[in-house]
Amino acid sequence: xxxxxxxxxxxxxxxxxxxxxxxxxxxxxxxxxxxxxxxxxxxxxxxxxxxxxxxxxxxxxxxxxxxxxxxxxxxxxxxxxxxxxxxxxxxxxxxxxxxxxxxxxxxxxxxxxxxxxxxxxxxxxxxxxxxxxxxxxxxxxxxxxxxxxxxxxxxxxxxxxxxxxxxxxxxxxxxxxxxxxxxxxxxxxxxxxxxxxxxxxxxxxxxxxxxxxxxxxxxxxxxxxxxxxxxxxxxxxxxxxxxxxxxxxxxxxxxxxxxxxxxxxxxxxxxxxxxxxxxxxxxxxxxxxxxxxxxxxxxxxxxxxxxxxxxxxxxxxxxxxxxxxxxxxxxxxxxxxxxxxxxxxxxxxxxxxxxxxxxxxxxxxxxxxxxxxxxxxxxxxxxxxxxxxxxxxxxxxxxxxxxxxxxxxxxxxxxxxxxxxxxxxxxxxxxxxxxxxxxxxxxxxxxxxxxxxxxxxxxxxxxxxxxxxxxxxxxxxxxxxxxxxxxxxxxxxxxxxxxxxxxxxxxxxxxxxxxxxxxxxxxxxxxxxxxxxxxxxxxxxxxxxxxxxxxxxxxxxxxxxxxxxxxxxxxxxxxxxxxxxxxxxxxxxxxxxxxxxxxxxxxxxxxxxxxxxxxxxxxxxxxxxxxxxxxxxxxxxxxxxxxxxxxxxxxxxxxxxxxxxxxxxxxxxxxxxxxxxxxxxxxxxxxxxxxxxxxxxxxxxxxxxxxxxxxxxxxxxxxxx
Amino acid sequence: xxxxxxxxxxxxxxxxxxxxxxxxxxxxxxxxxxxxxxxxxxxxxxxxxxxxxxxxxxxxxxxxxxxxxxxxxxxxxxxxxxxxxxxxxxxxxxxxxxxxxxxxxxxxxxxxxxxxxxxxxxxxxxxxxxxxxxxxxxxxxxxxxxxxxxxxxx
Ligand code: FES
Ligand code: FES
Numbered sequence: 001x002x003x004x005x006x007x008x009x010x011x012x013x014x015x016x017x018x019x020x021x022x023x024x025x026x027x028x029x030x031x032x033x034x035x036x037x038x039x040x041x042x043x044x045x046x047x048x049x050x051x052x053x054x055x056x057x058x059x060x061x062x063x064x065x066x067x068x069x070x071x072x073x074x075x076x077x078x079x080x081x082x083x084x085x086x087x088x089x090x091x092x093x094x095x096x097x098x099x100x101x102x103x104x105x106x107x108x109x110x111x112x113x114x115x116x117x118x119x120x121x122x123x124x125x126x127x128x129x130x131x132x133x134x135x136x137x138x139x140x141x142x143x144x145x146x147x148x149x150x151x152x153x154x155x156x157x158x159x160x161x162x163x164x165x166x167x168x169x170x171x172x173x174x175x176x177x178x179x180x181x182x183x184x185x186x187x188x189x190x191x192x193x194x195x196x197x198x199x200x201x202x203x204x205x206x207x208x209x210x211x212x213x214x215x216x217x218x219x220x221x222x223x224x225x226x227x228x229x230x231x232x233x234x235x236x237x238x239x240x241x242x243x244x245x246x247x248x249x250x251x252x253x254x255x256x257x258x259x260x261x262x263x264x265x266x267x268x269x270x271x272x273x274x275x276x277x278x279x280x281x282x283x284x285x286x287x288x289x290x291x292x293x294x295x296x297x298x299x300x301x302x303x304x305x306x307x308x309x310x311x312x313x314x315x316x317x318x319x320x321x322x323x324x325x326x327x328x329x330x331x332x333x334x335x336x337x338x339x340x341x342x343x344x345x346x347x348x349x350x351x352x353x354x355x356x357x358x359x360x361x362x363x364x365x366x367x368x369x370x371x372x373x374x375x376x377x378x379x380x381x382x383x384x385x386x387x388x389x390x391x392x393x394x395x396x397x398x399x400x401x402x403x404x405x406x407x408x409x410x411x412x413x414x415x416x417x418x419x420x421x422x423x424x425x426x427x428x429x430x431x432x433x434x435x436x437x438x439x440x441x442x443x444x445x446x447x448x449x450x451x452x453x454x455x456x457x458x459x460x461x462x463x464x465x466x467x468x469x470x471x472x473x474x475x476x477x478x479x480x481x482x483x484x485x486x487x488x489x490x491x492x493x494x495x496x497x498x499x500x501x502x503x504x505x506x507x508x509x510x511x512x513x514x515x516x517x518x519x520x521x522x523x524x525x526x527x528x529x530x531x532x533x534x535x536x537x538x539x540x541x542x543x544x545x546x547x548x549x550x551x552x553x554x555x556x557x558x559x560x561x562x563x564x565x566x567x568x569x570x571x572x573x574x575x576x577x578x579x580x581x582x583x584x585x586x587x588x589x590x591x592x593x594x595x596x597x598x599x600x601x602x603x604x605x606x607x608x609x610x611x612x613x614x615x616x617x618x619x620x621x622x623x624x625x626x627x628x629x630x631x632x633x634x635x636x637x638x639x640x641x642x643x644x645x646x647x648x649x650x651x652x653x654x655x656x657x658x659x660x661x662x663x664x665x666x667x668x669x670x671x672x673x674x675x676x677x678x679x680x681x682x683x684x685x686x687x688x689x690x691x692x693x694x695x696x697x698x699x700x701x702x703x704x705x706x707x708x709x710x711x712x713x714x715x716x717x718x719x720x721x
Numbered sequence: 722x723x724x725x726x727x728x729x730x731x732x733x734x735x736x737x738x739x740x741x742x743x744x745x746x747x748x749x750x751x752x753x754x755x756x757x758x759x760x761x762x763x764x765x766x767x768x769x770x771x772x773x774x775x776x777x778x779x780x781x782x783x784x785x786x787x788x789x790x791x792x793x794x795x796x797x798x799x800x801x802x803x804x805x806x807x808x809x810x811x812x813x814x815x816x817x818x819x820x821x822x823x824x825x826x827x828x829x830x831x832x833x834x835x836x837x838x839x840x841x842x843x844x845x846x847x848x849x850x851x852x853x854x855x856x857x858x859x860x861x862x863x864x865x866x867x868x869x870x871x872x873x874x875x
Contacts, residue, residue, distance in 0.1 A: 072817030072854045205813050216818025217809040218801040219754020219794035223819060226753035234748070259737065277748035278757075279740045351758050351766060351819040351853045400756070400819025401853045436759045628813055632859070636816055639855025662763035662851060671844035673857035 053133040054083050056141075060161055060175030062089045067099045067106035067115060068122040069372045070212065071350075071399035071406070072636070073691040074629035075122045077210045079130055081625050082123075084208075085200040086134030086193060089174075090161030096211050098396030101374035101389075114480075116373045118407045118520070120593035120689020123625055127687050131192050137181075139190045144181035145172050160199070195623070195684070205628035212398070223400050227357045227368045229429040233262055233274040235420045236281040236433060238288050240270060242297035242655040243443055243515050247271060249291045255284035264288070265423035269412075272420045278433055298515030299655040302448065305514055306342060309450040309471045313340065317469060317510035318487055321496045324504035326454075329465035333456025337543045339536055341453070342716045343472075343528045345650035346446035347665060348521055352400020353439040356417035360426030364391045369414060370399030372407035376480070380411035384418040403522040403640070408444060409479035437660040445650055446521035447473040449491070451532035456504075461544035462554065465504040468495060468532070474511040475518045486511060490520065494529035494592060494696065499562055500537065500555040516652065522640055523692040526592040530696030531645075531703070531717070534588035538704040539713050548704060549575055549587055562589055564681055565598040565618040572679050573600035573616035580604075583613065586704030588697040594688035596620040596681075599638070599697040601674070603705035609720055612642060612674040612702055617694060619678065622685035630690050631678040637694035638676050643668030645699035647718050666720075725786050727752065728796030738784035742776075743767045745783050746793060754794035754822045758851070765850030768823035769793050775830035777849070794822035797829065804874070805829050808867035816854035824850045828864045836875070837868055 055063045064083050070076040076096040084094050099106050099115075107113040110121035138158055145163035146153040149170055157164050164171050195201070200208045215221040240246060250271050252264030260280025265272050271288055275281035300308075330336055357368035358381075365385055371377055374394045382389040399406055408414075417432035424430070434442070449472035456465035474488035483489070488511060489496075496507045521527060541551035549570050556563045566589040570576075579585055582604045589598040602614040617634050624630050647666035651659045659665040703714035724733050727750060734749045746755050746769065755778060758766030762777040769778045770792040778791075797803040801810070805828050808814075815821045824847070831838055831846040838846070843864050852860065 070817075072815075074816070209810070210813055210815070212818065213810045213813055213815055214801055216815035216821050217806045217825065218797075219752075219822045221818050222753075223756075225757065228751070228753075277744060279737075279744040279748065283737075349853060351756075351764070351817065351851065353757070399817060401817045403853070433757075436761075436764075632813065632816060632856070635858050636855035639857060640853070643855075661761055662759050663761065667851055667853060668855065668857070669849075669851060670847040670857045670860065673855070673861070676858055 053130060054087070054137055056137065056174055056178050058175050058178055060090070060093060060173050062087065062094045064094060064096045065099045066096050067108070068126070069098070069117040069370055069396060069399055069402070069406070071117070071370060071372070071402040073122070073633060074210060074626060075117070076212055077208065077629060078123050078625045079126055080211055081200045081208050082127065082130040083134040085198050086131045087138045088158035088160055088199065089134075091200065091208055093161060094211065100396070101371065101378045101394040103375045114373070115375045116407060118372065118404065120595065120692045123687045124594070124689060132190065135190045135192050136186060139187050140181040140184050141174055141177045143184055144177040148172070148177070148180065201625050202623070202627065208626060210629070221398050223352055223398050224355045224357060224369055225352055225400070225433070227397065227431065229357065229359060232357070232429040232431055233276065234278045234281045234431050234433055235272045235274045235417070236278065236285040236435065237267070237269065237273070237416065237438070238271045238285050238290050239438060239442065240292050240297065242292070242294050242299065243517060244297035245292045245294045247290060248293040251289040254287040254289065258284040258287055263424055265420065267416065267419040267423055269416050269419070272423065274420070274424065274430065281433070282435065297655060300514070300652070301654055302345065302650070302652045305448060305516070305652070306450070308512055309448070310340070312471045312510045312512050313450055313452040313469055315510065317471070317508040319508050320492055321505055321507040326465045326467040326504040326506035329504035330454055330456040330467060333464055334459040335457040335543050337455045337457065337536070337540050339453050339539055339713060339715060341451045341532050341535065343449040343531070344648065344717060345448045345516065345652070346521055346527070346644055346648045347440045347650050348401075348403040348405035349440060349665060349667060350399070350401030350403060350405060353436050354405070354413040354434045354442070355432055356414050357429060357431045358417045358421040359429040360385065360421040363387065364393070365421070366393045366395060367414065368395045368397060370402065370406050371396040372399070372402055373409070373411070376409065377411045377414045380415050381418045384415055384422055404520040404524070405444060408519060409481070412442070412444065436662070440650070440660045440665055441657040443517035444519035445516065446527055447475055447518040449528045451495070451528065453532060453536045455536060455540050457540055457544045461546050463500070463502045463540050466500070466502045466506070468507045470495060470507070470509040471512065473514050473516070473518050475520065490525035492529060493525040494590060495533050498533045499559045499591070501557060502555065522637070523592055523695040526590060526692075526696040527644070530588065530590040530592070531699045534590065534697065534700035535703050535713065538586070538700070538707055542707060552589065561596050561620050562591060565589060565596045565620050568618035568679055568681060569598035569600050569616050572618065572677065573602070575600060584705045584709035586701045586706070586708055588700035588704060590693070590696045592693045592696055595690060595693035597634070597693045597697050599694070599701040601698065601701035601705045603702055603709060605709065610646065610702060610706060612672075614675045614677065615698065615701070616677045617679065618681060619690070619694065620681040620683055621690050621693070622683050622687040624680055625687060627680060630680060633690045634678045634694040635676045637692065638698050639668050639673055641695040641698035642674070642702065645702055645717060646672070646720050649718050723783055725783070725791060726788070727791040728793060729790070734783070736783055738782060740783045741779050742769070742781045742783055742786055742791065743778040746778060746791070752793050752795050756819055756822055758820065763851070764820070764823070765827060766820050766823040768826040768850065770826060770830055773830065773833060775827050794826060797825070803829065804870040805832065805863070805867040808863040808870060812859050812863045812866060814856050814859040814863050816856055820850060820852045820854070824852065824860055828860070828867065831864065832868055832871060836872060838864065
């Protein structure tokens with residue numbers, strides 16, 4: 001069925017781009033604010049313009065071009081499902097390919113029209129656009145059949161891969177119609193299906209299995225790590241051990257003596273060793289003698305940084321929210337609650353360490369990468385080479401995870417690969433491979449954060465005041481998302497706009513400057529804001545002697561979707577019934593990326609360490625395209641967030657990252673996985689995201705269960721040190 | 722020059738005897754289904770079989786392979802029909818997929834040894850295979866499903 005980029009020779013990559021011959025291509029160029037179609041056009045003669053979402057060849061094979069990176073979240077399957085449904089395609093003949101770089105054709109309306117995969121926006125920004133692409137192609141195929149049979153188009157229906165005229169019992173495959181259809185004008189404003197007649201959207205895995213499941217179960221799926229070009233060299237780089245360090249001097253003689261090493265070159269980020277294969281390059285890298293200049297490097301460790309944050313939390317920051325008078329209300333409250341929550345730096349630690357392949361020619365270049373921000377990366381590489389961006393071809397292959405890391409706003413590792421190719425004047429294609437240690441030491445961490453909270457509860461046990469100060473690095477500085485007003489809204493997203501109906505709410509934010517590179521990490525600021533808010537709500541409920549669920553219900557009277565997921569998760573988890581001996585339940589609810597998720601964790605303590613037995617989740621992400629993919633994303637996000645809550649912590653000592661591999665940077669393992677039970681709220685609302693939103697609630701759900709179990713709140717993450 | 726047998730085919734390879742088997746498989750022989758994740762026997766992405774036993778190929782030097790037969794993900798079946806692979810697809814286990822060759826090789830070795838593993842046996846056999854996408858629940862169920870499929874054939 002689905003055919004993936006299962007081979008890696010250059011010829012095959014080209015072939016994948018050239019399959020067109022005589023097919024029908026529908027392009028939906030650009031999109032309006034709601035993703036609606038602006039202009040369409042066909043390429044009837046089979047000439048290649050790889051800028052469409054959809055093409056059908058004369059054999060009836062359907063090729064979907066994914067403008068979004070497949071990094072595990074199931075977006076290839078999701079985009080194909082939307083198109084295949086409106087097209088009435090035969091699912092077994094649908095293939096998905098990664099798109100090249102082009103903001104005009106592949107822009108994401110949810111991130112300002114830039115091409116990019118992130119913020120759980122892929123389905124949301126593609127929904128109408130891809131439905132239109134599928135429906136338009138279907139309409140053209142129907143017109144082609146109507147012309148051929150001289151019957152009114154209105155008498156024709158479609159079944160998967162075929163146009164059918166019931167009255168005359170005639171059928172024609174899409175493949176037989178594409179040439180005629182391609183010659184037709186492209187109709188505008190084609191009506192979309194009534195959701196009641198969706199054939200694939202909302203159906204389960206038996207109907208629309210993941211298009212990549214087989215290739216990812218037999219070793220043929222191609223990741224950047226697997227790309228091999230003729231004559232290619234592998235590069236391993238010695239990076240400065242401290243952030244901001246530079247090369248003072250180096251001696252590459254011993255590296256060059258390693259059999260297989262071809263070259264040693266200095267680049268702006270360190271010293272690159274190029275070899276016939278990875279192992280020789282790594283041996284060569286380890287044999288380098290490098291003197292580093294640490295004059296402007298960060299020499300602080302995590303302990304010093306957190307101490308600075310504690311000081312900063314005592315001074316006013318930039319005001320973000322101020323309803324009523326929180327200070328006064330706290331002063332007059334029957335009970336006050338105070339807490340400071342501390343969050344460590346976290347690495348993305350995707351399973352595939354970062355890497356990138358570059359082939360540099362005299363006046364053009366090609367990049368093979370898991371392109372999360374393809375046009376940003378292309379622009380950065382263009383600067384390195386002094387080319388126009390259009391001279392650089394971006395090939396997007398599967399990502400072995402990313403969790404935000406491959407959307408680096410500075411294109412760090414991509415630029416590094418390009419500088420190596422340039423340093424050897426393009427003599428050979430270069431595959432830059434970071435070791436796990438390189439990957440975990442390189443920064444662009446989820447920033448360490450501190451939240452200071454104060455609250456007041458009245459005599460009836462209801463909160464009357466909420467005061468919050470957020471301290472942490474501004475991750476937007478120097479990126480295209482920098483608002484230049486000193487604020488980083490991601491630091492308080494999900495906190496400043498928390499939904500609890502409390503009369504007096506204050507929030508300000510402090511953004512200390514720290515020399516550790518930071519970046520978004522699956523669910524961005526919600527990774528810590530959800531914890532601070534949901535833990536503090538439980539702390540207040542605890543102080544007021546109230547059931548945490550009832551306490552929340554009373555404060556969420558104007559937020560029906562949030563209330564609904566919370567009630568559903570509670571009901572399915574058996575909230576209010578006794579938990580098994582030695583266990584307690586905790587609940588947390590959070591909205592991120594327009595999706596509502598509530599989670600109930602059932603937790604005990606085994607050998608002094610929290611053991612999470614079961615997590616019951618309720619999700620409202622609007623219309624669900626692939627329910628099994630939604631369930632998988634929730635299961636995975638729970639595991640990802642739970643691993644971080646239990647173990648995740650990057651330690652920096654005197655500027656040097658010391659938790660560089662999985663022995664010290666612990667992540668969730670098989671036996672620690674709880675049973676995750678996912679319930680999806682039926683909805684007719686437009687689809688929202690699912691890659692990230694189940695991450696934020698798990699940490700506080702577990703911590704709240706521990707509060708119920710032990711009476712002690714969690715103030716510092718991770719839980720296990 | 723050393724000679725090693727991978728998936729039933731003998732390969733003469735020129736590499737330093739200290740080269741980890743992983744890099745011989747990937748860079749010298751050119752089979753890329755086996756993945757690099759950590760290089761220190763912590764993640765399991767590089768799991769292959771040596772005479773049927775699961776090993777972390779990143780931490781086995783070429784010199785230690787000798788005449789033992791190496792099996793990689795490519796050697797499980799020619800058409801993805803191994804029971805474990807079928808269960809993986811049926812339960813839609815993979816997300817990013819990067820860890821899954823290693824997961825599958827660990828699962829196959831477990832089921833070869835224990836056709837009806839308990840939950841605790843699955844936990845302990847799979848504990849060395851990290852999945853950052855968090856597919857553990859499905860992996861666990863797919864190991865049980867594959868066991869069932871294998872028993873049905875046996
Ligand atoms: S690469 Fe061998 S165990 Fe991680
Ligand atoms: S599927 Fe992505 S690491 Fe396991």
